[in-house]
Amino acid sequence: MTRIPGYVNEILQALERGGHEAWCVGGCVRDRFLGREPQDWDVTTSARPEQTMALFGDRAEATGLRHGTVTVRCGTERVEVTTFRRDGAYRDHRRPETVAFTDSLTEDLRRRDFTVNAMAMDRHGVVCDPFGGQEDLARGVLRCVGTAEERLREDALRILRGLRFSACLGLVPEAETEAAMHRCAPLLADIAPERIWEELRRLLCGAWAAETLRRFPDVLAVFWPETAAMVGFEQHSRHHCYDVWEHTLHALAAVPGETVLRCTALLHDVGKPACFTLDSAGNGHFPGHPEQGAVLADAMLRRLRVDNRTRETVVRLVRWHDRNIPRTPAGIGRALSELGEEDLRRLLEIKRADNLAQARQDLLGEIRLAGDILDRLVEENACVRINQLAVRGGDLAELGLAGAQIGRTLRALLDAVLDGAVPNTREALMQYARNMNHETV
Structure with missing residues (x-):
């Protein structure tokens, strides 16, 4: 089990010496129980913000005094230290209008989103878990603290955070929490697009991303309504054994958990519903769907204010995903010239995943051949530009x-x-x- 880092322990000790309670709280405690290396260590304390500021002097920054948060520097590390608090009424389904400081750790944990994040641990390893977070972790369950709908209506971003925990940690929402997520999903329309993208980006990279999206396509459709048409859209093709959405999820699961690849896999066929035609024999066709998909993907990513580099790369790969690249040095060389090595390798990953998600995996050998030719061209420093x-x-x-x-x-x-x-x-x-x-x- 991961030990509390020395710099965090130093902060806990200093607060205790000052006569205050001090606990590690939230995600770092959850990750410790999961055997994962915590990304951040947060501290909660009975000390009021001004007491924390006085205790740490010039190492303390007033980064959120209204909400009781002080950031303490320890060398190159920064730790948020927040006073025990109760939240008042929330506005805009995002932030509380007021907060009230309290001397009760349990009251502070009660305001948190999910039981697995509502645990605290002191520097001696004593755990405070009043809402059963450890048990839920052991059962692989994601459960809101208190009444699920109340928690999600307070802050609608918690819906996407919950989906991220499901996708990244493999936690399955229990019945009440899942039902509330579906009911409250429209509230995500009130959330800043940048915050949505940050949660979605991390969700997509999770090991259980496909399973999560399969359960919650309606949540995705709140901010990306273009995806709704994919769900249940039959392809009427001997090449495909899944509808467009199910094919997409299988392709997404088949690429590495990297933002560009997962986002491209999710959007590579978003243009299909608008391009569908049925011939006289009852066979489905999607003429022009890569270009249509690229146009839609560009608009969707702009809507969430995704950085230009990510957006442009995803759009380029969506446009290229169905293009036939001759498996010859000349064909691969031209693709390498236009895309560059990194994006051509990404394209081959997308093509591989696309084929794996079809009825017959008859192109895998050709895709491997393309990769072999690319390796040889790069090794020989072949002239492609x-x-x-x-x-x-x-x-x-x-x-x-x-x-x-x-x-x-x-x-x-x-x-x-x-x-x-x-x-x-x-x-x-x-x-x-x-x-x-x-x-x-």
């Missing part, structure tokens, strides 16, 4: 070329190298350029 050519624009100017003609010729030279028609040497490329432009030069 204009700046890797053995000639430059200045060399072509010596032949009398100018302006746009130089750019067109460099592109043609790269194509010739990719096709194996000419070696990437200055002499061979210059001769090729002379032959191409003989009327000019």
Whole structure:
């Protein structure tokens, strides 16, 4: 079981020496019981904020005095120290209008979201668990503290936090909590898009993300209504044994838990419902769905104010996911030239997952071949970009070329190298350029 770090123990000791109760609280205690390394260590105390500030002097920052929070620096580490409190009425389904400090740890734990986060532990290992968090952890259950609907209506972001805990920790919401999540889901419309994305991003990377989304497609559809059309949408194709949503979840589960890959897998077929056609034989087709999906994905990610790099990468991969890339050095080389190594490897992961989620996994060998060719091109430092050519624009100017003609010729030279028609040497490329432009030069 993870030990309390020395810098946290130092804060606990200092508060106790000052005559105050001091406990580690929340996620760090939960993760300790799960055998996971806590990401953050938070401390709760009977000390009032001004007492904490006085106790730690210039190491203390008043980061949230209204809510009783002081941040204490310990070397390069920062720990939030918060006074025991009771929350008043919540506004906008997000934050309490008032807080009242209390001397009761149990009262402080009572205001928290889920029982597994409503546990505290002192520096001696004594645990305060008034709501059965340890038992719920042992049973793999996620349960709200108190009345589920009341907790979720107070702060609607708790719905997504709960789904994240389910996706990342494998905790299954108990019946009352799950029902309240579904009922309260529309309240997420009041939550800032940046906060939604932060929870969704972490949810998608969880080991149980597919299982969680399968139970809660209605929650996702509150802020991404485009996904609702995927649920139950039959594909009417011999290539597919699942509807669009179920296929998507199988593909999502088949890629590594990384933000871009999981988000691309989730959105790769979002354009299908709008592109569906049925031929005279009753076979379904989705002409143009990658482009339509890219347009929708771009709008959806902008709506949550996702950073440009992530958004642009996901959109590019959605647009490319169904593209046939010839499994030849020239074909892979051109894809490498356009996408770069990192995104081409991501694309192959998406193609692999897409095929695994179909009725027949008949493309896996071709995808492996594409990966082998990519490995070889990278190992050989093969020429796949204009700046890797053995000639430059200045060399072509010596032949009398100018302006746009130089750019067109460099592109043609790269194509010739990719096709194996000419070696990437200055002499061979210059001769090729002379032959191409003989009327000019």
